[in-house]
Amino acid sequence: MTEYYIHGFSDAERRRLIAQARMLSTPVFDGLDFSGADSLLEVGCAVGAELHLIEQRAPQLALTGLDLSALHLQAARGWLAQHERINLVQGDAHSLPFPDDSVDIGMTIWLLEHVHDAAAVIRELLRVVKPTGSVILTEVDNRSFGFDPPQPAISAWWDAFNRCQAEIGGGDPYIGGRLRQIAEALGAEVLAETPRAVISSSDSSRHRADQLQYLRELLESGAERMLAHGYASVEMQRALATAFDKVRVQPTIAFHCGAVRLICRKPQPKEPRAGWPPGADAPARALNSPS
Ligand SMILES: C[S@@+](CC[C@H](N)C(=O)[O-])C[C@H]1O[C@@H](n2cnc3c(N)ncnc32)[C@H](O)[C@@H]1O
Secondary structure (H helix, E strand, O other): OHHHOOOOOOHHHHHHHHHHHHHOHHHHHOOOOOOOOOEEEEEOOOOOHHHHHHHHHOOOOEEEEEEOOHHHHHHHHHHOOOOOOOEEEEOOOOOOOOOOOOEEEEEEEOOHHHOOOHHHHHHHHHHHEEEEEEEEEEEEOHHHOEEEOOOHHHHHHHHHHHHHHHHHHOOOOOHHHHHHHHHHHOOOEEEEEEEEEEEEOOOOOOOHHHHHHHHHHHHHOOHHHHHHOOOOOHHHHHHHHHHHHHHHHOOOOEEEEEEEEEEEEOOOOEEEOOOOOOOOOOOEEEOOOOO
8 A cells, every 4th residue: 555655654755855845845836825815725745844834934824734644644743743723634635525615725746646546636626625716736747857968877767766656656757747638628727837947957046966966865765666666676776876976076967857837726607798699698708717
């Protein structure tokens, strides 16, 4: 059962998630305005790293986090011990234990790559958000990961990592590229779709060494499952470490890793357009559609 999550549930993973949330807070939260909302649900909250940051940004929000893993939720209770108002719930994202129309904002951050049916999860999020609310999905598209010039040992590990994640966990590491299609097929109204640069050697606001260390820990976090299930060998693991050591001391090597943020909402109710055309049944118009 614990195989569904390639990164595992160790203490090292708990620390990695907390460091990751801080490291990636700009691509995750920049441009989001929570001021008009009273409640937010993060599905796939893991150890509470994002909820901690959200509470600092928007203390007025009633926060709920849901995760499948009892171990991660136990860690979240520790990390969020000072934040008594945050409600943590164990459950499956495919079948949310919340009523229809009950939250202002439904969010996922790095969740959908791990689930076997992303459309079912998005359908559930659309069900539980209020008609005036929104669903905000920030998700990877692992195709965007790469080094220039290419680093074969890192690429080989990354390919194996993505195969392992998809085959043993049933997820889709390229889900970011399909969010719009899935949301629209569910009848949602897409309000925004924006690429997010998660890690980039051209980002001068962050130290190159810190970004590389983040990427290295991300890739190495899959090692236990990749080795156990035959997706990688100890030789590949050594070559990965050597390649990262090389990239660290060669500042001319570029790297990039991106994601997608999709904001959507429930299909909006139709209203008749009064008096037009005269004498005929009025054609429907979507509320809040651009005029
Ligand atoms: C990469 S972590 C993301 C954690 C958090 N959003 C963050 O950014 O720190 C993915 C989390 O999704 C959870 N998860 C995977 N499948 C799930 C499912 N079907 N229902 C609920 N949680 C799930 C895992 O247990 C893990 O805690």
